[in-house]
Amino acid sequence: MKPEGSVAQKLHDVIRQIGANKNTQIELGTVTAASPAFTVQIDGTKLELDADDCVVTVRVAESGLAVDDRVILTELSDGQTYVILDRLGAF
Template sequence: MERIEGSGASQLVQLIRAIGYNSEITFELATVTSAPPQLKIKVDHMNVELEKDDLIVAQSLTKHMRKVNLNVKKKASISSTSIDSLYTLTLPQGSGEWSLLSFGLNSADFKVEEAELEFTDELKKDDRVIVVGMNEGQTYIILDRVVMY
């Protein structure tokens, strides 16, 4: 195989084309020209923009919720800036009062079950993406963002 030229992303596209060539599916690089909800992209070799009706987007590139379980071992930290009241306990025989202002957990396990995590890093204008063209270029799947160094 001869040496592949270009950036890392370009080399990946060329390698996929050389090894797994399939005339019905093409891998391309594109630029987001309009962010969701009116998503549009421009594929590098095309003169027209593709609109949201022509695109399928991987869920990881959208704003979405996922269910997670969280386990923290060794050290947990809990803080709050919204303590509304001061708790006061009167000690017996008039020996004074004890007040709870704050508390800390220096070495405790922390577990959250069935939490929801919201991902908000959806596609933005000028993001570079890798797309797969299908159905003779009638549909494109946006697989992921690409980064060029």
């Protein structure tokens, strides 16, 4: 469970409210190598994803990913692929 009030938890709650899979897990990560052959380190894990492990939304693809960008991800049901939903912005 993500910390209450965190951006990840709020996004997770919205997805649940609109009827998505109850097992949806929202993760945060940091880009460690830039587009097009990007890599993303998922917070709190040793898992580092490369571009072949990910699908990016049009919004993310239009401007690419830069080193140290913070991103919001979710794992697809195949357990092998992640979707990079967006960058995490400052509030």
